[in-house]
Each structure stands twice: as C-alpha cells, then as structure tokens.
Amino acid sequence: MRGHYIGGMANQVPLVDYLVLGDAPHLQAHECVNCGARYFDRRNACASCFEDVFKTVSVATEGELTTFTIVTFAAPGVPVPFVSGVVDCDGTSVRTNVINVEASPEHVSLGMKVRLATYSIGTDENGTEAIGFGYEPISAN
C-alpha cells in the first residue's frame, strides 16, 4: 500500500499514481528524454519517436480549458452532473474534471483559466483517505 503521512494527518493515497500529494500537489508525467513527449501511464517505448528512455517530470498546475462537456447521463454509480474537460498545462494536455464550479454552460467556458485542486474521495476500512484531483477556475481577480 502506498501512501504517506502529511503533517500527522490520516494516511493518504492518491487516486492515481501520477498525482503527487504533499505540500504542493501536482501531476507528474513520464517524459521521453529524446523527443519530450509526455505520458501519464508507463510506456514500453515512446509512441512518437520509439525511444525507450523516460524521465519523471512535474506538470504545470495551471492551464487553459481547451474543451469540456457537462455529463448529465453516465454509467450506473457515476454521480452526475460533472464537468469533464481537457486542460492545456503549458503544452501538456491533461484529462480532468473541472471542479468547484457549477456544472452548467453558463459557468464553464472554453479557454477559461484553471488550476489544480485536490479533494477527498473517502476513507477506506483501514482509515486510509483517497485524494482525487480536478481543475478549478482561477477567479478573475
């Protein structure tokens, strides 16, 4: 079991292994040393240049929403509505939910500036808390 104590708080695990928790939560990617292509999952070789050496890099925590949808009908067990989108984080596209915003077309817009935020998904029977991420609007001021 992964997870670590933060400031004596409950044991936490990230929702996915590319979410790094701690004082400055951020996403990390595998970057191809040869061509710079980035991947959130492990790759046997780079899909772009076929080389096989990768390094771990941090992804920018702020970006621009390049597309979104508001899902109001989903598979059983998936709470709706939610805003799904893609954020361009300084050249790295990140698949995400847009959170801390009302899920309506009036409140979400293409090109809006957003930043990474984390939230609790829940605590399991061992007392471990899972932490998810999303991107929230950066308010005008």
Add this chain to the structure above:
Amino acid sequence: MNTDPVWILGITMTKFGKHAGKDVVDLASEAARAALKDAGVSMRDIGVLAAGNLMGSGGIGQQIQKQIGQTGIPVYNVSNACATGATALRTAIMAVKAGEVDYGLAVGVEKLSGAGLLGGGGKAKTQGASWEPSGRFGAVAPTDGRIGTDAMPGTFAQIGMEYGHKYGGATFELFARISEKNHSHSTLNPLAAYSKAMSLEQIMGDVMIAYPNTRPMCSANCDGAAAAVVVSDAKLKTLSLEQQRRAIKVSASVLTSDPWQESCQVLPDVNTLTKNAAKIAYEAAGIGPDDLDLVELHDCFATAELVHYDNLGLCEEGGAVDFFNSGATWRTGKTPVNVSGGLESKGHPIAATGIANIWEVCHHLRGEAGQRQIEGAKVGLAHVIGLGSACGIHVLEKSGL
C-alpha cells in the same frame, strides 16, 4: 502491384431497428444472402469471407458460413471498433487486389437495441473496501466521472467543443441544427431505425446526455447487418452487361490509424487520421472534395459531424461552421451529407455501419435510391471512425456504362 480497380458487385443492408426475433447470425446471414443475390453470384464463387461483430463472442464469419454455405474458404474475423465494417470490406478488397481471389464477401452485424451508454457504460462502477491500486494508472477507485468521462457522448462532445475552441461558432444550437438536418433526411429512408423529422426545439429540449449532445444528437443503438460482394476487374468484364452496369467502382479504399499527437494521449484525436485518410483517398481516386455528389460520414454524435466536414476537406480549414450554415450539407445543398439520416437516425449497429454507409452511396450511384435519390450522383464518399482509433474511407464511382 495490380492497379486494376476492384468493384462492388452486390451490396445490401437490412432494416435497422429492433429485430427481437433474430440473433446476429440470422441478421448477418440475411444480409449476406441478399448481397449474393444482388451480385448474381453464389457462395460457390466466393473466395474469401471477412466478417465483423464487435460486441459478439467472436467467430462470426464461421457462424455465418454454417447458415449460408461452408466451402472451406479463408475467413477473417475482424474487429476495429466502429470501423469494423469498413475493415471487413477492405480485407475482402485487399484479397481481390492481391490477385488471390476473384470474389470476396464482407459482412458486418450488430445487435445493440437497448444497449444503453457505450464506452464507460454497461456495468456499475464499484469500488473495493480498501484502496488498492490497479490498472495502468494505479487507480485506487474508478476514474470514470472523476478524471473526465469514459462514455462516448461526452467524449465526442469534447471533440466538437475542441473545434469550437479553435475556430469559434460551435454553439449548442449549431450542433442541434446538424441533428435537425439528419433527422429530416431520415424521413425519406425506409430502412432507418428512426425516420421522424425533429424540430430544433424538440432536439434542444430533449434529454441532455452530455452537453451539447442531447439524446437525438447521439447515434441510435439498434440492430442491423450489411454485406457486400466485391469482384476483380478482370472477372467483372466476363459478367453480364447488367452486372457491369450496376457494379460500383471502388476508386479508393483506405484505412488509417492515428499518428502520435500530443493531445491524443488524453482525448481521442479523430481529426488527424481522418485528414490523412482523406488525402490518400482523394489521391488514389484522382478526385477532390468538390467532385463528391454525396458523403456519408461518421456522425456518431452531432458534434462529430461538424469536425469531419473539415477533416474530409469538404470546407476550408476552420470553416466547418460557415460551411454548414451555408446549407451545403442538406440534401439540396452543394455536398449532401448523410442523406440516409446518418447514425443519429438511421442507427448505428456498430460493425454493420461501415458497410451500410457504402450501401447508401452505392444505392444513389446506381440510381436506385427512390424518393431520396440524389439526382445524377456519380461519385460518393463513405467515412467511418472507430475510436482508438481507426478511420476507413471509401470513394465510390458509378460504372459509366
């Protein structure tokens, strides 16, 4: 390499809709036998069979043979998402092109009535009593709905909205108007699953699935099959004048997958591989988009149709919104698109779609489309996209006899 063209000698589709009393083997066999009859040949003539049934248990080709004729020929069971039918057809075409056989048969079939949401759907999303990482992202809980959407309506909504972000003008109403067009077209198609006109108000006011796609803007899950017989150029010349007259020339048969793009790692890129396939297809056929009398393209969602106007070069780059607003893609327009009603109303029995759209084009090129005939149609294009991704494009021309 053999540069002689391959021809579609016989082609058919079943009625799309609910076929409660028939299984996939029944539907596929019905389509296959009808295609053979349309071609004027028998299973004895066929040298290769390629068949697809995406959601089935596999081996559909051999199951079809047991219903229509087991002659010991090679069978290719193919699977390529929503491009499965086009892949089956292209497999048969390649065998003819390679000179291995004179005749090939391709079949696509699906039973999807009541299937519900595809992609993320089907079964409940459950999570265990403790957080245990699994999968390629080490996820401790289901990610659909937490890290974007896995389901198709939202995925393709984002594809349309991405185009809007890049070029502007892609509003909810614009996408709904595309759907209005296809539902209007479907009223002339007796084989469509749904053939009712819908007003803009009805479409926009219907159940929202994934903004901006409401229910009628999504492809219709239904049952159906389609099949085609292809023949070599040399063999066609030995057949009757009537067979030669009705034969449709395959001027291009192209299959592409998506080349690496930065953003396709997180949201499927249906654009690059379609642009690549279109370029190859136009070059092979020696025609351009302006020569097309009709186009059947993969409108799995209204948001998808818009981007493919651009991807297929039907309009200038970035000009899809203006192109649609000009009325060009209505059946009375410059480049009629989805005069069958498209996947939104004709229906989308996945593996059948990539042959059914070719049937639609052939139907017009043969001058047999009845009340929805595009008068004087000589050249048409059929396009499908399977996520993952695979793009199939066929350019078809009438014989000229």
